[in-house]
Amino acid sequence: MQIAARHLEKITIFDVSGDIDLATSPELRKALLRELREARAPRVVLNLKQVRYIDSSGVASLVEGLKASRDVGSRFVLFGLNKTIREVLQLSKLLRIFEVYDDEEQAVAP
């Protein structure tokens, strides 16, 4: 898994690629929590277009990101979910709790 951060005004966008699993999810969790709790980014957007796979530990990292965003009053947004990612989030019954968009334009819109 690789994570690259970029900034669009006050929005932080993480471009994630590869597999999010037990081996890699701690890195994602750390990046999300740092940006939300320490940098206090008002909106953190996760680009999942290039993510091939996510497991329960990856879903747990997303839930932690969402909870941290609620704690600090910021927005946590996902976009670019492929069939595999969507299936896993649906199976977890957690898809509905996330703010999900199809593309980046929608995800960064005011």
Add this chain to the structure above:
Amino acid sequence: MNRGSLLLRMELRSNPEMLCVVRNALGQLAQTLGFPEPECRAVVLAVDEALTNIIRHAYGGEAERPIEATFRHIRAPQDGENRDALEIVLEDRGVTVDPKRLCGRALEDVRPGGLGLHFIRESMDTVEFRRRIGRNQLRLVKFLHVTGPPRSS
């Protein structure tokens, strides 16, 4: 007892870095057996989650402990007839699994963790745990509902 035909046996270390290797091999195997794409993804997810549970709970995160994974093509009864199926047996030598920890959690409870077993149960037709001669054994079965010969690669 007919144990079916052996397709693949893997001897792994409990290293999370190995999970992607197993996923890739199993995805190919399920595809070769003729499972439709969504079922290939389901089998891969179930085995990945089961291995994750072994690494985290049976071995407490230790990365060099042994795990054996055996994949067989079996015929087993389902809905009154014998069907082709993929049987996966995962064995570890870790601590005894506490049945309470295998209950998963209520999905209404929005918090990290506790999803793995839910994913396994939703993805497979049979999920059986047992402790046998100092080993934890998890048996997973996925029935093949597609007719026609397996696809060649």
